[in-house]
Structures are given as C-alpha cells and as structure tokens.
Amino acid sequence: MRRWSFQYYLLISPALLLSAMIVLVPGLLTLLVAFTDWNGVSFDLNWVGVANFHKIFDDRIFWNALGNNIRWTLLFLTIPVAIGLLTAMLLLKRRRTKTLYQLIYLGPYVLAPVTNAILWLNIVLNPASGLLRQIRPYIPRDSLLAPLRSPLSPDVALFTVAAVDIWHYWGFLTVVYLAALRQTPQELVEAAMVEGANALQLFRHIYLPTILPTVLLMFVLITIFSFLTFEYVYIMTNGGTGSEMLSTYAYNQAFHKFQYGRAVATGLVMSAFGLLASFFYVWMSRREIRA
Amino acid sequence: MSAFPFGSPRYARALQRFSAHLVLLFFAATAMGPLLLVLINSMKTHRQIARNPLSLPTAIEWENFSLAWGYGNFSRGFINSIVLSGTAVLVVLFCASLAGYVLAGRKIRHWRIFTIYFMVAITVPIQLFLFPLYYLFARVLGLLGNVPAVGVVLAALNMPLAVFLMRSFFLAVPEQLEEAARIDGANTWQVLWYVLFPIVRPGMITVAVIVGLHAWNEFLITRTFLGTENITATLGLYSMNGTYVSAMGVMMAGTMILIAPPLAFFVLVQRYFIEGLVSGALKG
Incomplete structure (x- = not known):
C-alpha cells in the first residue's frame, strides 16, 4: 500500500490544486487583508486591526442586510419546504404522471437567475406593460393587499424578490423529498393502511421518520444558501429599496463604492455564518467519513 | 376514511x-x-x-426575435457560453473523477481531511475569495474578459460538489472489481480507464450535466470577471434589461431565446439531472 501512496496523491492533486488556487488561497488572503487598509488597487498594506469591522458594524445598512438575510432564511425554511413536502406526498401515488409533474416543477429551477428575474420584472411586475397593470385596478387601495399595487416599493420589495426566488426554487425540494419518500419501506406503509391510518397519520408516523435526515439536511443547506443569496436581489433591486443582503452589500461596497475594507470584512462575516452551518453539514454526514 | x-x-x-x-x-x-x-x-x-x-x-x-438576437449580441453570447460551460465541464470531469476515485477508495492516508475540506468547500460563500481573486485576475494576470479562464474559475467553484458526487458513484462500485483487475496485473491507469470509468460513466454524465447548467446559468462570477464586452448569453439578456421598456415584444423574444435552450437540454437529460440533484441530498 505504501508503495502506491505517492501515485494517489498525484491523482487527487489536480482537484486540490485548482481548489486551493482559486478558493483557498484567495480566501486566506481575504482573512489577511480584512485587517489592513487594502484599497483593492495595489498591495501595499498597513495593519489596521479591526477597524474594517468597526466600520461595517457602525453601518445601519449592514444591520438591515443581516436582518433581511434572517427574514429570507425564515421565508425559505417555511414556504418552499411546505410546498415541496405537499407536492412530493401527492406525487408519491401518481404512477403515470409523476415524471411529467417533476419536469414541469423543475422548469424554473433549470433556468438562469438572470432569465427568471428579468421575465418577472418585465412581464409580471412591470406597472406599464406587465400583468400587474391588469391586476392593479382590482387591488383595493386600503386593504391588506394594498402593497401588491407596487410590489417593488421599499416595504415589500424583499418579499417580492423572495417570492420570485421561491417560485424558481421549490421544485427542487419536491424532487428531493419525493426521492426520499420513495425509500420508505413499502411493508410499513401497507401495515399502517391495514390498521386504518389516514393520510396525515401515514405522513407523521411512517413517511416523516424515513425522510427526516433529508429534511434536516435541506434545512441546513437552505440556511446556508439563504445567507449567501445574491442573484435575484442584485438583478431585481440591486440591494436598493430595503432589500439589501450581506452579499449585495459586500459586492456593492467593493465594486461600486470601492470600499474594499468593508467588502472583505463583510465577506468574512458571511463565511463565519457559512462555516457554522457547514459544521452541522459535516456533522450530519459523519457516518460517511468514519473509518 | x-x-x-x-x-x-x-x-x-x-x-x-x-x-x-x-x-x-x-x-x-x-x-x-x-x-x-x-x-x-x-x-x-x-x-x-x-x-x-x-x-x-x-x-x-x-x-x-431577429431584433433581440442583435440587441442582446447573442451570436457572441452563445459562443462564449458554450466555451465557458465546456471548459468548466471538461476541467471538472477530469479532476473530480480522479479525486472521487482516490477518496472513495481511501487510497491516501489523509483521505478524511480532504473529504472534509471538499465538504466544507461546497458551501463556501463566493464573497470569501472574490475580492482578492478579482484583484489577481484584473491587476496581476490581466485575465478579465478571458472566457476559458473564467471557465476554470467556475470549474473550481463546482469542484467540491462534483468530487462529492463522483466519490459517491465510485463508492457504489464493488471493491472486488478493482481487486480482480489488479490480480490480472492491471496498473492504476488501466484499472481506471478499462474497469472503473466505464462503470461510473452515467455518474460522469450526471456531473457534466449539473456543472454544465451551473456554468451556463452563473451570474456573479461571469458578470464580475467578463465585464461588459466579452459577454455570455445570460449577460446579453442582462444588458438588455431596462433598455427596451418600450419594446416589450423584443424583450420577451430575448427572454425566450434564453429560456428555450436550457429547457430543451433539461428535457433531453432529465434522468441524469434529477439523479444529480437527488444523490447529493439523500441521507440515512
């Protein structure tokens, strides 16, 4: 075995080297320059300690962004999960149409965020030529639904953008949950049916325990990706009108305001959240890496 | 009831x-x-x-449609998108199948550390490495707007998930197959090329499909590293947004041009795509 070892390091090295060059080393550089006055243009650095972090923690917009990320996470942990579980349970018994429904549900998921965001902006949410123009007269001005009259206004822009992202995302959960549900031992299901369990009892006592690991893993992944979410917000509002996220905040600080110190500090804060969640992820997969 | x-x-x-x-x-x-x-x-x-x-x-x-094709610069965009996704897929397939084999077979002493590294890297935020990498690309290497180079960046971005998928596909292959080939005198290269790769080929197609679509749809890296001149198809549509508010038909045609190819591709390779989505997510 020893004799072969070098050869196997050679085989794994392309993947490792590439990941190291593009993710690990620049990542470590971020860790370093977050504590300097790096200006993004040249590499003469002065140590400034935690000044960059003071700057972002004093910035109201940073805290707004963090709050929005938390709201976003809560929305994604509930709405798409509920739709995904419901549709997956219903699809479980559809023999002939199962594949067709999965294809339709995944349609928006395989499209580019740019495509999805732009189609919603232009044909649905556009007040001049979109569907909104047709619907608006029927939304009363003083009702609970009134914010829907201008869905990209500061009060509701975050929810509108989240709705579009959820529209594109939930089909993925349907497919994953369905695959997990299909692993349920058929004898258990039949035994419960014989004993007269109704649909809800069947789900609660037979299916849910089987798919629980998958459901939990999805919770972790949804939380991670909710803290990293970027595309839909950037394209639809560019973080303006009350929908700033940590990712758009970092991006705009670097590439629009040239405040690289704040950008890298925010990147580090995001990574800290990400690392916390990856810890759970690795912990949940511990069985696979045990010797 | x-x-x-x-x-x-x-x-x-x-x-x-x-x-x-x-x-x-x-x-x-x-x-x-x-x-x-x-x-x-x-x-x-x-x-x-x-x-x-x-x-x-x-x-x-x-x-x-003809107007949108011109306004969105889609002739250039589609070629660039194909080069970008093609580069990403080829680089990922080469690196990830070798790494997946090594990690699945626990061929090296530190397999556990590397497995955890790739696991953690799946969820690393782009903002952790984006800014120094941009500096490197723009100021040091002068690679802004270079499509194959950006394809390599996307390959690195997709590498952890791909390694993970390939590892699980190699884990499903019985160990006896490799042992039998070794006894017949095959070296590692022959084992991989003649025995294992043919068996995991469906898995490789799955990885190619997933990475290909990711690269095709990617926005953050391509937007930042390709700028406004050497655009991809998605960036072409992005550049049209807001400019053609009084030509909504053209805007919709441009959007349709972007919707059709991924949907058609998806219908063709649905089995592999769904396999890729699911195999990363099933636990226990």
Missing part, C-alpha cells in the same frame, strides 16, 4: 384523488404560467402587450 361523510369509501377515494390532482395542477400552472406568458408575448407587438399581456398573438412577430 370510514368516518367520511359521503358514505361510500369509493366516492371518498375518488374525491381525494380529484383534489390531489387539483393541487398538483395548480402548482404546475404556477411554475409554467410566467414562462407561457413570455412565450405568447414574444410573438406580439409592444402595443398588443401593453393593451393586454394575457391575449393570444394573432400573428407571429418574427421581427422581435
């Missing part, structure tokens, strides 16, 4: 089936509705759209 108010359980079951279909159809309509809106409006004039986006086209406005 026995307590069902309509008496006969047969009716109850029929009603249950009917309402299940209703719910499934409702969500199908939600998913497809906006896409169908794009389709019908891509064939209409701006005035027809402004009057009623729900009306069906009376005649097809082919001009929308």
Whole structure:
C-alpha cells in the first residue's frame, strides 16, 4: 500500500490544486487583508486591526442586510419546504404522471437567475406593460393587499424578490423529498393502511421518520444558501429599496463604492455564518467519513 | 376514511384523488404560467402587450426575435457560453473523477481531511475569495474578459460538489472489481480507464450535466470577471434589461431565446439531472 501512496496523491492533486488556487488561497488572503487598509488597487498594506469591522458594524445598512438575510432564511425554511413536502406526498401515488409533474416543477429551477428575474420584472411586475397593470385596478387601495399595487416599493420589495426566488426554487425540494419518500419501506406503509391510518397519520408516523435526515439536511443547506443569496436581489433591486443582503452589500461596497475594507470584512462575516452551518453539514454526514 | 361523510369509501377515494390532482395542477400552472406568458408575448407587438399581456398573438412577430438576437449580441453570447460551460465541464470531469476515485477508495492516508475540506468547500460563500481573486485576475494576470479562464474559475467553484458526487458513484462500485483487475496485473491507469470509468460513466454524465447548467446559468462570477464586452448569453439578456421598456415584444423574444435552450437540454437529460440533484441530498 505504501508503495502506491505517492501515485494517489498525484491523482487527487489536480482537484486540490485548482481548489486551493482559486478558493483557498484567495480566501486566506481575504482573512489577511480584512485587517489592513487594502484599497483593492495595489498591495501595499498597513495593519489596521479591526477597524474594517468597526466600520461595517457602525453601518445601519449592514444591520438591515443581516436582518433581511434572517427574514429570507425564515421565508425559505417555511414556504418552499411546505410546498415541496405537499407536492412530493401527492406525487408519491401518481404512477403515470409523476415524471411529467417533476419536469414541469423543475422548469424554473433549470433556468438562469438572470432569465427568471428579468421575465418577472418585465412581464409580471412591470406597472406599464406587465400583468400587474391588469391586476392593479382590482387591488383595493386600503386593504391588506394594498402593497401588491407596487410590489417593488421599499416595504415589500424583499418579499417580492423572495417570492420570485421561491417560485424558481421549490421544485427542487419536491424532487428531493419525493426521492426520499420513495425509500420508505413499502411493508410499513401497507401495515399502517391495514390498521386504518389516514393520510396525515401515514405522513407523521411512517413517511416523516424515513425522510427526516433529508429534511434536516435541506434545512441546513437552505440556511446556508439563504445567507449567501445574491442573484435575484442584485438583478431585481440591486440591494436598493430595503432589500439589501450581506452579499449585495459586500459586492456593492467593493465594486461600486470601492470600499474594499468593508467588502472583505463583510465577506468574512458571511463565511463565519457559512462555516457554522457547514459544521452541522459535516456533522450530519459523519457516518460517511468514519473509518 | 370510514368516518367520511359521503358514505361510500369509493366516492371518498375518488374525491381525494380529484383534489390531489387539483393541487398538483395548480402548482404546475404556477411554475409554467410566467414562462407561457413570455412565450405568447414574444410573438406580439409592444402595443398588443401593453393593451393586454394575457391575449393570444394573432400573428407571429418574427421581427422581435431577429431584433433581440442583435440587441442582446447573442451570436457572441452563445459562443462564449458554450466555451465557458465546456471548459468548466471538461476541467471538472477530469479532476473530480480522479479525486472521487482516490477518496472513495481511501487510497491516501489523509483521505478524511480532504473529504472534509471538499465538504466544507461546497458551501463556501463566493464573497470569501472574490475580492482578492478579482484583484489577481484584473491587476496581476490581466485575465478579465478571458472566457476559458473564467471557465476554470467556475470549474473550481463546482469542484467540491462534483468530487462529492463522483466519490459517491465510485463508492457504489464493488471493491472486488478493482481487486480482480489488479490480480490480472492491471496498473492504476488501466484499472481506471478499462474497469472503473466505464462503470461510473452515467455518474460522469450526471456531473457534466449539473456543472454544465451551473456554468451556463452563473451570474456573479461571469458578470464580475467578463465585464461588459466579452459577454455570455445570460449577460446579453442582462444588458438588455431596462433598455427596451418600450419594446416589450423584443424583450420577451430575448427572454425566450434564453429560456428555450436550457429547457430543451433539461428535457433531453432529465434522468441524469434529477439523479444529480437527488444523490447529493439523500441521507440515512
């Protein structure tokens, strides 16, 4: 075995080297320059300690962004999960149409965020030529639904953008949950049916325990990706009108305001959240890496 | 079910089936509705759209499509998108299948550390490495706007997930196959090329499909590293946004041009795509 070892390091090295060059080393550089006055243009650095972090923690917009990320996470942990579980349970018994429904549900998921965001902006949410123009007269001005009259206004822009992202995302959960549900031992299901369990009892006592690991893993992944979410917000509002996220905040600080110190500090804060969640992820997969 | 108010359980079951279909159809309509809106409006004039986006086209406005093709610079965009995704797929396939084999077979002493590294890297935020990498690309290497170079960046971004998938596909191959080939005198290269790669080929296609679509749809890296000149197809559509508010038919045609290829590709390779989504997510 020893004799072969070098050869196997050679085989794994392309993947490792590439990941190291593009993710690990620049990542470590971020860790370093977050504590300097790096200006993004040249590499003469002065140590400034935690000044960059003071700057972002004093910035109201940073805290707004963090709050929005938390709201976003809560929305994604509930709405798409509920739709995904419901549709997956219903699809479980559809023999002939199962594949067709999965294809339709995944349609928006395989499209580019740019495509999805732009189609919603232009044909649905556009007040001049979109569907909104047709619907608006029927939304009363003083009702609970009134914010829907201008869905990209500061009060509701975050929810509108989240709705579009959820529209594109939930089909993925349907497919994953369905695959997990299909692993349920058929004898258990039949035994419960014989004993007269109704649909809800069947789900609660037979299916849910089987798919629980998958459901939990999805919770972790949804939380991670909710803290990293970027595309839909950037394209639809560019973080303006009350929908700033940590990712758009970092991006705009670097590439629009040239405040690289704040950008890298925010990147580090995001990574800290990400690392916390990856810890759970690795912990949940511990069985696979045990010797 | 026995307590069902309509008496006969047969009716109850029929009603249950009917309402299940209703719910499934409702969500199908939600998913497809906006896409169908794009389709019908891509064939209409701006005035027809402004009057009623729900009306069906009376005649097809082919001009929308030719105009959109030019405005979005899609000739350039599609070539660049193909080069970008192609580079990412080839680089990932080469690196990830070798790494997956090594990690699945626990061929090296530190396999556990590397497995955890790739696991953690799946969820690393782009903002952790974006800014120094941009500096490197722009100021040191002068690679801004270089499509194959950006393809390599996307390959690195997709590498952890791909390694993970390939590892799980190699884990499903019985160990005896490799042992038998070794006893027959095959070296590692021959084991991989003649025995293992043919078996995991469906897995490799799955990885290629997933990475290909990711690269095709990617926005953050391509937008930052390709700038505004050497654009991809998605960036071409992005550049049209907001400029053609009074030519909504052209805008919809441009959107349709971006919707059709991934959807067609997805229908063709659905089995591999769904396999890729699911195999990363099933636990226990």
